[in-house]
Amino acid sequence: MSEAKRLAGEKAIDYVEDGMIVGVGTGSTVAYFIDALARIQHRIRGTVSSSEQSTQRLRAHGIEVLDLNSTGPLSLYVDGADECDPKKCLIKGGGAALTREKIIAEASEKFICIIDPAKRVDVLGRFPLPVEVIPMARSLVARRIVALTGAQPVWRQGADERGVVTDNGNAILDIHGLAITDPVALEAALNQIPGVVSVGLFARRAADVVIVGGEPPQVF
Numbered sequence: 673m674s675e676a677k678r679l680a681g682e683k684a685i686d687y688v689e690d691g692m693i694v695g696v697g698t699g700s701t702v703a704y705f706i707d708a709l710a711r712i713q714h715r716i717r718g719t720v721s722s723s724e725q726s727t728q729r730l731r732a733h734g735i736e737v738l739d740l741n742s743t744g745p746l747s748l749y750v751d752g753a754d755e756c757d758p759k760k761c762l763i764k765g766g767g768a769a770l771t772r773e774k775i776i777a778e779a780s781e782k783f784i785c786i787i788d789p790a791k792r793v794d795v796l797g798r799f800p801l802p803v804e805v806i807p808m809a810r811s812l813v814a815r816r817i818v819a820l821t822g823a824q825p826v827w828r829q830g831a832d833e834r835g836v837v838t839d840n841g842n843a844i845l846d847i848h849g850l851a852i853t854d855p856v857a858l859e860a861a862l863n864q865i866p867g868v869v870s871v872g873l874f875a876r877r878a879a880d881v882v883i884v885g886g887e888p889p890q891v892f
């Protein structure tokens with residue numbers, strides 16, 4: 673499977689143009705993209721990173737990481753996903769970086785999603801849907817999710833009693849047992865719950881192009 677991820681990550685380099693500032697997502701597929709980007713780094717002006725993990729990898733290659741507040745809109749964002757439906761709506765956040773990923777996707781003109789074939793689904797929801805929440809609102813948000821969806825939110829566990837702590841200092845609830853027939857409506861409804869920071873559904877702002885790793889990669 674990592675071969676498919678590598679092929680998807682390397683194919684995304686085709687979309688990088690000279691002088692661009694490139695938005696960079698998070699995860700093992702993106703790691704291949706970063707490694708390929710390192711080989712052409714002299715052609716770009718820098719990157720904006722969606723996580724501490726990606727920032728470390730970018731800097732290890734000597735690639736400049738810029739503050740989104742100083743770059744203005746980005747031309748290109750490249751990121752992975754946990755699931756992708758035929759309309760290019762995504763579930764993301766398996767790596768707990770969903771909020772910064774959503775911010776950069778929103779700031780970018782073109783969002784290229786890089787996945788291996790196992791991520792393609794007809795209906796989103798087999799992968800538990802991540803929701804980033806303010807820690808004090810965790811139980812409240814969980815109750816509201818049950819009332820809204822009937823599905824089961826599970827607090828993502830981490831190294832200690834605080835559970836997983838995101839780069840923004842928040843907690844993650846993973847919603848199990850959803851079959852998401854209307855991703856735009858569910859994203860909007862979950863975003864209304866006080867204490868929700870962001871939802872790992874990328875439906876209002878879906879991907880523009882999806883690259884599925886393979887020999888050759890498929891693009892849709």
Ligand SMILES: O=C(CO)[C@H](O)[C@H](O)COP(=O)(O)O
Pocket residue numbers: 697698699700701702751752753754763764765766767768769770773
């Ligand atoms: O959303 C993400 C991180 O928050 C990742 O893009 C998603 O989890 C896919 O990761 P991988 O490429 O390792 O399969």
